[in-house]
Amino acid sequence: MAKDISKDFYNRVCQPGMRLGEALQQIRQQWKEKKNLTYLAYVLYGDPLARVRLPRPRPAAGPNP
DSSP states (O other), X not given: OHHHHHHXXXXXXXXXXXXXXXXXXXXXXXXXXXXXXXXXXXXXXSXXXXXXXXXXXXXXXXXXX
C-alpha cells in the first residue's frame, strides 16, 4: 500500500501546476472514500503550496552544417 500511495503522490506532483498539499488531499480523499484508515498515516511536512518544477528537456542536437 505504501508503494502505491507513494507512486500516486509523485505522479500527481509531477503534473504541471499541482501543489504538494493538493496532491495529498486528493489521495487522502480516495482512501477515505474506500473507508480505509490508511490515509491517516500520511502527513505533509512542508509548504502545502509548494510545487515540483521539473527541468525542461533539452532539444536534441541536430547535425552540424
